Amino acid sequence: MANGARDLEAARPGQEPAQSQSIWDRIATSKEFQDLMATKKTFIVPAFIFFLVYYFALPVLVGYAPQFMDTKIGKVNLAYLFALSQFFVAWIIAGLYVKAANNFDRLAKDILDKADKGDK
Amino acid sequence: MNISLVMFLIFIAITLGITYWASRRSAGSAAYFAASRQIKGWQNGIAVAGDYMSAASFLGIAGIIAFQGYDGFLFSVGWLVAYLTVLLVIAEPLRNAGKYTMADVLAYRLKPRPVRGMASLSTLTVSTFYMIAQMVGAGALVKLLLGGYVTYNQAVIGVGILMIVYVVFGGMLATTWVQIVKAVLLMAGTILLSILVMAHFHFSFGQFFGAIGQVTYHDAKGAVVVKDFLQPGLRYKPPYGPLDLISLGMALIFGTAGLPHILVRFYTVPDAKTARHSVVWAMVLIGSFYIMTTFLGFGAATIVGPDFIKVHGGTNMSAPLLAQALAGNVFFAFISSIAFATILAVVAGLTISATTSFSHDFWTNVIHNGVERKPGEEVMVARISAFVVGAVAIGIAIVLGPTANVAFLVALAFAVAASANLPVIVLSIFWRRFNTAGAVTGLAVGLLASIGLILVSPSLMAVDPPTVVGTARHLIQAKAWFPLENPGILSIPLGFIGAIIGTLVSSEPSSQEKFNELLVRSNTGLGAEKATAH
Numbered sequence: 001m002a003n004g005a006r007d008l009e010a011a012r013p014g015q016e017p018a019q020s021q022s023i024w025d026r027i028a029t030s031k032e033f034q035d036l037m038a039t040k041k042t043f044i045v046p047a048f049i050f051f052l053v054y055y056f057a058l059p060v061l062v063g064y065a066p067q068f069m070d071t072k073i074g075k076v077n078l079a080y081l082f083a084l085s086q087f088f089v090a091w092i093i094a095g096l097y098v099k100a101a102n103n104f105d106r107l108a109k110d111i112l113d114k115a116d117k118g119d120k
Numbered sequence: 121m122n123i124s125l126v127m128f129l130i131f132i133a134i135t136l137g138i139t140y141w142a143s144r145r146s147a148g149s150a151a152y153f154a155a156s157r158q159i160k161g162w163q164n165g166i167a168v169a170g171d172y173m174s175a176a177s178f179l180g181i182a183g184i185i186a187f188q189g190y191d192g193f194l195f196s197v198g199w200l201v202a203y204l205t206v207l208l209v210i211a212e213p214l215r216n217a218g219k220y221t222m223a224d225v226l227a228y229r230l231k232p233r234p235v236r237g238m239a240s241l242s243t244l245t246v247s248t249f250y251m252i253a254q255m256v257g258a259g260a261l262v263k264l265l266l267g268g269y270v271t272y273n274q275a276v277i278g279v280g281i282l283m284i285v286y287v288v289f290g291g292m293l294a295t296t297w298v299q300i301v302k303a304v305l306l307m308a309g310t311i312l313l314s315i316l317v318m319a320h321f322h323f324s325f326g327q328f329f330g331a332i333g334q335v336t337y338h339d340a341k342g343a344v345v346v347k348d349f350l351q352p353g354l355r356y357k358p359p360y361g362p363l364d365l366i367s368l369g370m371a372l373i374f375g376t377a378g379l380p381h382i383l384v385r386f387y388t389v390p391d392a393k394t395a396r397h398s399v400v401w402a403m404v405l406i407g408s409f410y411i412m413t414t415f416l417g418f419g420a421a422t423i424v425g426p427d428f429i430k431v432h433g434g435t436n437m438s439a440p441l442l443a444q445a446l447a448g449n450v451f452f453a454f455i456s457s458i459a460f461a462t463i464l465a466v467v468a469g470l471t472i473s474a475t476t477s478f479s480h481d482f483w484t485n486v487i488h489n490g491v492e493r494k495p496g497e498e499v500m501v502a503r504i505s506a507f508v509v510g511a512v513a514i515g516i517a518i519v520l521g522p523t524a525n526v527a528f529l530v531a532l533a534f535a536v537a538a539s540a541n542l543p544v545i546v547l548s549i550f551w552r553r554f555n556t557a558g559a560v561t562g563l564a565v566g567l568l569a570s571i572g573l574i575l576v577s578p579s580l581m582a583v584d585p586p587t588v589v590g591t592a593r594h595l596i597q598a599k600a601w602f603p604l605e606n607p608g609i610l611s612i613p614l615g616f617i618g619a620i621i622g623t624l625v626s627s628e629p630s631s632q633e634k635f636n637e638l639l640v641r642s643n644t645g646l647g648a649e650k651a652t653a654h
Contacts, residue, residue, distance in 0.1 A: 027646070028636035036643060050375070051204045058197060059369045061636050062190075062352045063362025070351050075329035079190055079352045086197045087407045092203055094403050097207060100394060108644040115646055 015016060036107040043100040047093055054089055058082060123450055124265045126342065127457035131305075132282065135298045135464070139286050142294035150652045152291035152499045153220045153476050157651040159296055159388040165401020168385050169297030171469040172199070172376075172402070173306055173409055173461050174250075175257045175436075176530045181410075182442070183435030185417020187426050189335070189349030191356050191365075192417055196410035196570055198369050202376035203406065207399040210377040212392040213549050213642035219649050221473075222383045222541060226548050228641070229634040230556040233486050238563040240481040242540045245567060246533045247474035248513065250381075252469050253529035255279060255517035257436065258463040263522055264433050265440075265456045272522045279464060280514035286468040287475060287506040291499075295465075295472045302458075302465035307409060309458040313439070314412045316446040317419035331422040338427055360603040368531075371608030375534035378541030381466075381473035390651040456607045467513075474509050475502040497544060513601040524591040528579035528605070532570060535607050539615035540566030547619050549642055552635040554619070555628035562619025569614040573607030576600060 027033050062069050062079055069079035150156055159167070177199060184192030218224035223239035255276055262275035270278070286294050321327040335349045347354065356365045376382065386395040420429065420438035424445050429438050440459065444452035479502035484492060492498055519528065544562045547554045574580060581600040584593045602610075641647055 024637035024640050027640045027644075032641065033644075040643070048204075051201070051208075055198075055201050055373065056366065056369060059194065059362070059365040062194065063356060063365045065354045070348075075333075076324050077350050078620050080193070080350050083190075083193055084411070085199050086201055087411055091403065091407060092200045093204055094207055094400050098396065100398055101393075105393060109639075111644050112646055115644075 021117070026113060029115075030111070032107065032111050032114065036104060036111065038106060040104055043097065047097060051090070051093055055086060058086060122266060122269060124453040124456050125269060127357040127453050128262075130264075130459055131301075131457055131461045133462075134301060135282070135294075136654065138297045138301070139290035139294040142245055142290035142297065145293065148496075148652075149220070149480075150649075151293070152502065153384075153404035153472075153480065154292070154387040154649075157388060157390055157649060161394040161397035162401050163300060164385055164389050164394070164398035166303045166405060167296045167299040167388075168382060168398060168402035169405040169409070170303030170306070170465055171381055171385060172406060173303065173462065174466040174530075175254055175459060177262070177413075178306060178310075178462050179257070179261070179409075179436040179439055179459055179509065180530075181413045182416040182420055182439040183429075183437075184355070185349075185413060186420035186424070186429060187435055188355035188374070189332075189347070189418070189421065189481040190352050191354050193414065195368070195372075196413045198372035199376075200407045200410050202372045202374075203399060203403045204292055205373055205377040206382070207396065210383070210545065211386050211399050214383060214545070215386045215389070215392045215395040216389060216645045216648045217549075217638055217642040220384065220480045221477050222378075222380060222389055223477065223485075224544060225638075225642075226544060226559055227485070228638045229548065229554070229631045230559050230628075232233050232490065234556055235323060235559045236481040237486045238560050239541070239544075240477045240486070242536060242563050242567050243477040243481075244433045244474050245571075246380055246541075247470045247477075248509070249529045249536075250330075250533040251470045251474075251509075251513045252516050252520070253533075254463050254467050254470070255513050255524045256468070256520055256522065256524050256526045258460065259517060260522040261436070261456070261459055261463070264437065265453075265460075273518050274513070276514055276517045277428075279467065280510045280517075282464055283467045283471050284506055284510040287471045287510075288503045291386075292472055292476075295468045296385075296388060298465045298468055299354065301619050302540045303405065305403060305458050305461055309455050310409055310412045311444060312451075313419070313446070313455065314415035317415040317423065317442070320419075320446060324355055328418070328422075332418045335426070336423045337425060342515050349418060363609065364604045364606055367604050367606040367609035369608075370612055371531065371534045371538050371606050373538075374542045374612055375536075375538030375608070378537035378545065379533070380468065380477060380541070381469045384473045384476060387649070392645050419446075425625075435448065444526050470507055475505045478502070478505045478509075528574060528577075531579070531606055532574050535570040535574065535611055536567055538566075538569045538608055539611035540564075543612070543615040543619045547616075547623075549638065551623075552632055553623055555626060555631040557626035557628070558619045558621075558623030561622025562615055565618025566611060566615030570607050572613055573602050573604075577604045577605055577607065578603070579605050 071078045073081060181192060181195055214225055217228060223236045226235045226239060256597045259272045259276040262270055263272040286298055332350055333348045334346050336346050339345045348447055389395050389398055416439050420442040424441050429441055432441055440452055440456045443455035479498050482609045483501045484498050540563045578600040580594055581596040582594040583597055
């Protein structure tokens with residue numbers, strides 16, 4: 001348990017050296033960190049909103065336009081196909097996120113490297 | 121000897137072997153609570169899937185689709201899509217900034233004692249309710265399968281003892297591997313069943329969906345009914361059905377990311393990137409599984425038929441009965457023992473998340489101000505609380521009995537997770553102004569609103585005919601005050617509003633000062649908990 005416990009102790013308010021608080025502030029206001037946050041936002045916010053809209057369209061349409069959703073398409077209906085499409089859309093968004101996140105990792109690594117140097 | 125019994129015993133022997141192996145390598149808190157953070161991404165992904173695919177989804181979903189067709193499939197959709205919230209919003213910040221529980225993230229900026237106390241209460245509520253639903257299900261299932269050998273009470277006690285043994289002796293490492301074994305078995309069983317269903321229809325989707333278009337059964341009055349089971353609206357009927365459907369969607373989408381037994385899994389991997397990959401692994405498995413509920417559910421509706429299922433164990437037996445119809449008693453026993461394994465693994469996962477929260481949040485941090493008075497105390501308290509949690513769950517499940525109406529408990533767990541846990545986690549990560557008063561109010565309002573609304577919902581309030589007896593009867597024999605089965609549509613906004621109002625009426629400069637620290641930690645992983653060597 002040793003390491004974990006001490007890390008948490010160090011992070012508890014009041015027990016922390018004054019200048020270490022300013023390290024966090026310094027990183028938070030640095031250009032690199034602002035870039036990371038901006039890059040994350042450009043992907044995550046639209047992706048999240050798209051997924052909410054696409055998902056909630058399903059219960060809304062099925063609930064309030066059941067006849068329309070029962071429109072036959074071959075042997076199945078629109079309702080089933082739309083529900084099935086949700087799985088694939090979720091997988092695609094997850095895949096795109098993983099790809100975008102590689103970029104986040106790169107930006108975060110720069111910040112970590114710099115913070116390491118600053119500490120020592 | 122009963123073949124189901126043999127398969128149950130084989131699974132139990134394997135899991136006890138895992139527990140013995142794990143018990144020799146889980147010394148210390150990080151090892152016990154987080155498997156030393158050395159679980160690989162794919163392993164954790166399978167374990168997340170195992171934790172998530174409970175009896176409610178395997179037996180429950182197959183049953184709902186078998187009886188109510190398309191509307192049941194909507195559960196399947198929500199259960200997968202919900203993982204996008206976990207992936208995009210929760211998993212990485214949580215792993216970066218926390219240690220063993222979701223409360224770790226809250227305690228960074230806020231006053232640890234009140235926040236951890238409330239978060240622990242909410243975790244214990246979610247886990248216990250969910251666990252009781254699983255235990256009653258396990259007891260009923262085992263009784264049905266091994267009627268001649270085991271009674272309901274013996275089954276509940278057996279399941280309870282096994283889950284205590286896994287958690288007490290094997291900790292998170294054993295629980296993780298039990299989940300992995302179970303998830304692999306569940307996937308294998310589901311794939312086999314799906315192939316057999318398609319073989320029944322000569323591998324023609326045209327024939328399969330043709331049969332779904334005309335499911336024949338007898339309604340409550342005994343008249344013959346032919347229904348298109350792909351048609352929406354068999355379960356969620358006007359006037360309140362559509363709203364209930366949206367409410368359910370909200371509870372799933374926002375609740376999954378607040379389920380304590382899922383969240384603790386992200387502490388078992390070395391870093392945030394691995395946590396991310398484990399969510400993706402989980403999404404592949406969970407998605408494939410829920411797509412296959414098409415074959416399980418509609419297969420049961422078309423091949424076995426609602427009439428037969430109704431008199432041979434009821435909705436929850438749809439998947440095992442389908443197995444029996446397709447490939448006889450040995451396959452029936454195989455699918456049933458998978459269902460049993462599913463329940464056992466899920467209750468173990470719930471127990472470890474409950475005990476972690478009790479011992480780490482409540483005992484160490486609330487009562488003893490974050491100091492372990494002697495090494496190993498945290499783990500010892502967790503082991504003792506596993507006994508208590510297990511005993512309480514066994515007791516309640518026995519009092520309720522096999523026919524108890526407990527399906528709403530799973531809905532309640534999701535509602536509490538979505539209305540109490542998720543708002544405070546999200547606001548704590550994203551809102552600089554957020555503070556302790558906001559977190560405590562948010563958790564309390566979310567918890568009370570979910571429980572209160574379910575209490576006056578049709579799940580607990582209805583007038584039963586006199587033929588319904590004992591605990592199968594609704595708790596309150598009157599017309600429901602709240603028309604929806606799922607409170608999410610009201611309780612989730614209430615949780616958020618509670619948290620926001622609580623924040624705005626109070627001021628806590630230290631929380632705002634520490635926001636930058638949490639922001640940097642959760643987004644970069646600076647200072648995150650590292651994996652430990654054995």
